[in-house]
Amino acid sequence: MALVVICGQPCSGKSKAALCLAESLKESEVKYQVRIIDEASFHLDRNESYANMPSEKNLRGVLRSEVDRSVAKDNIIIVDSLNSIKGYRYELWCLARAAGIRYCVVYCDVEENNCRKWNEERRAKGEASYNDTIFDDLVRRFERPDSRNRWDAPLFELWPHRDGIDKSCAAIVDAVSYLTKKVDSKTRDVKILQPTIATQTSRFSDANSLYELDKATQEVTNTIAEAQSQSFGGPLVGISVGKDLPTINISRPVGLPELRRMRRTFIKLTGQTSLSGPPPPSDADSAKRMFIDYLNRELGTS
Numbered sequence: 001m002a003l004v005v006i007c008g009q010p011c012s013g014k015s016k017a018a019l020c021l022a023e024s025l026k027e028s029e030v031k032y033q034v035r036i037i038d039e040a041s042f043h044l045d046r047n048e049s050y051a052n053m054p055s056e057k058n059l060r061g062v063l064r065s066e067v068d069r070s071v072a073k074d075n076i077i078i079v080d081s082l083n084s085i086k087g088y089r090y091e092l093w094c095l096a097r098a099a100g101i102r103y104c105v106v107y108c109d110v111e112e113n114n115c116r117k118w119n120e121e122r123r124a125k126g127e128a129s130y131n132d133t134i135f136d137d138l139v140r141r142f143e144r145p146d147s148r149n150r151w152d153a154p155l156f157e158l159w160p161h162r163d164g165i166d167k168s169c170a171a172i173v174d175a176v177s178y179l180t181k182k183v184d185s186k187t188r189d190v191k192i193l194q195p196t197i198a199t200q201t202s203r204f205s206d207a208n209s210l211y212e213l214d215k216a217t218q219e220v221t222n223t224i225a226e227a228q229s230q231s232f233g234g235p236l237v238g239i240s241v242g243k244d245l246p247t248i249n250i251s252r253p254v255g256l257p258e259l260r261r262m263r264r265t266f267i268k269l270t271g272q273t274s275l276s277g278p279p280p281p282s283d284a285d286s287a288k289r290m291f292i293d294y295l296n297r298e299l300g301t302s
């Protein structure tokens with residue numbers, strides 16, 4: 001259903017924001033299954049996890065694998081961690097794309113001085129806190145999210161020091177609305193990420209994979225040929241092959257030989273990606289979706 005990446009400086013109110021968002025989602029009209037994935041779930045100590053690059057990479061790897069295992073069409077996963085490295089947020093975005101779900105980033109924007117003060121207060125109370133060297137290092141390496149990046153969008157910003165954190169904060173209200181909004185073919189403001197050849201993760205059963213792939217792509221080319229015969233050489237826009245599949249948008253007439261050639265290339269490409277790692281589509285609908293994405297990219301109107 002969705003992946004939410006919480007992001008912010010150390011001790012900036014991320015866990016509080018994650019809890020607040022999770023509660024709001026659970027209280028919304030449809031009772032969503034919401035799960036927070038954080039360091040504490042793996043009993044990972046802050047200071048040990050960020051003590052050096054190998055342990056930090058290990059921490060990120062553990063969280064990423066858990067996200068990968070957990071994202072599904074019927075739940076909302078919230079990753080509550082620093083998520084401060086741009087490349088890491090990109091990796092999480094790729095997981096959401098591979099799963100074909102919604103994605104957003106919630107950013108706790110708190111000035112360094114205030115984070116430091118909260119961290120010191122935590123320490124004074126005997127609660128788990130960052131030691132000063134690690135705190136400084138994390139602050140220095142923080143890569144602020146930028147909504148112009150696909151992997152940082154949409155971006156919901158919170159200012160916990162200025163406004164506090166509660167369910168009525170605009171960022172929480174907006175994130176809940178984005179995550180729970182019902183979508184149909186006319187919805188423009190909610191993006192459901194679509195898997196591509198490189199990110200698809202499941203497989204056709206070995207015995208009939210080629211046959212299924214062949215049949216599914218043939219169906220798409222038949223639909224295009226038929227639509228072209230009725231469009232008298234004009235562009236094809238919004239041609240549907242089936243419910244829940246992207247529409248075909250092609251800017252110029254494509255002859256049958258070219259379509260056949262593109263189909264062969266696509267089948268070959270999916271075979272190659274399965275050899276080098278990312279597997280081919282798992283069922284007829286995924287195959288059609290990927291083939292349509294491929295055609296739209298190669299021949300698209302944009």
Ligand SMILES: Nc1ncnc2c1ncn2[C@@H]1O[C@H](COP(=O)(O)OP(=O)(O)OP(=O)(O)O)[C@@H](O)[C@H]1O
Nearest residue numbers: 009010011012013014015016118122160161164165
């Ligand atoms: N709006 C706020 N006003 C005052 N204190 C706050 C506020 N938000 C958080 N704090 C305090 O800051 C500390 C850290 O909060 P929280 O655990 O939510 O931050 P975090 O960013 O998740 O921390 P970490 O980086 O350790 O995971 C807590 O002790 C909390 O009481």
